[in-house]
Amino acid sequence: MKNLGILISGRGSNFEAIARNVASGKIPARIVAVISNRAEARGLELAREMGLNARFIPSKGRPRDDFEGELRETLETLQTDLICLAGFMRVLSPEFVKQFPNRILNIHPSLLPAFPGMDAQKQALEHGVKMTGCTVHLVNEGVDSGPIVLQAAVPVLDEDTVETLSARILEQEHRIYPEAVRLLAEDRIQIDGRRVLLKKDSI
Numbered sequence: 001m002k003n004l005g006i007l008i009s010g011r012g013s014n015f016e017a018i019a020r021n022v023a024s025g026k027i028p029a030r031i032v033a034v035i036s037n038r039a040e041a042r043g044l045e046l047a048r049e050m051g052l053n054a055r056f057i058p059s060k061g062r063p064r065d066d067f068e069g070e071l072r073e074t075l076e077t078l079q080t081d082l083i084c085l086a087g088f089m090r091v092l093s094p095e096f097v098k099q100f101p102n103r104i105l106n107i108h109p110s111l112l113p114a115f116p117g118m119d120a121q122k123q124a125l126e127h128g129v130k131m132t133g134c135t136v137h138l139v140n141e142g143v144d145s146g147p148i149v150l151q152a153a154v155p156v157l158d159e160d161t162v163e164t165l166s167a168r169i170l171e172q173e174h175r176i177y178p179e180a181v182r183l184l185a186e187d188r189i190q191i192d193g194r195r196v197l198l199k200k201d202s203i
């Protein structure tokens with residue numbers, strides 16, 4: 001059974017989707033910590049209500065090394081196998097990422113490699129693409145650039161605003177993020193360069 005650490009900064013709806021799938025037994029793992037770098041994150045409140053180990057580790061006004069040192073120590077003490085970034089709005093340093101090779105997942109609200117970085121849904125609308133979506137990927141040393149585990153496509157409608165488009169993408173996020181976590185928790189993927197493949201012997 002894998003130990004999951006979930007990192008959030010805000011609303012926490014992706015964390016909630018993962019937690020539901022853990023609670024129902026669909027993801028064979030236990031959540032050892034929900035960590036927010038913002039004290040006011042709604043997701044942190046939610047984690048407390050669920051009786052999970054909810055921690056606030058401040059990042060603001062603090063050297064990055066201090067923040068990441070505390071984060072790393074917390075995750076290591078709890079013997080975290082897999083780290084899920086779920087609306088975690090800080091870029092982790094290459095040094096931090098190296099400590100957890102292929103063990104950090106992120107969800108991003110676009111079909112990467114299109115529209116990395118902030119405001120991906122707004123970027124997609126402004127660019128005029130007809131399809132966008134979401135991506136679960138392994139975190140490497142770049143920004144939103146690691147090997148892709150799962151993606152879901154979402155059409156952009158003429159009447160879409162950033163809000164309506166984001167809401168339709170979010171529905172797909174809540175579907176594919178728990179699915180990707182399950183694949184990793186069950187040790188069902190293999191990594192071949194940039195490609196993430198299902199292991200041959202896995203059904």
Ligand code: GAR
Pocket residue numbers: 008009010011012013014015043086087088107108109117118119120170173
């Ligand atoms: C989600 O849409 C997630 O894809 C996005 O932030 C939102 C967090 O929502 N993440 C990024 O843009 C990362 N660059 P949540 O807190 O309700 O899960």
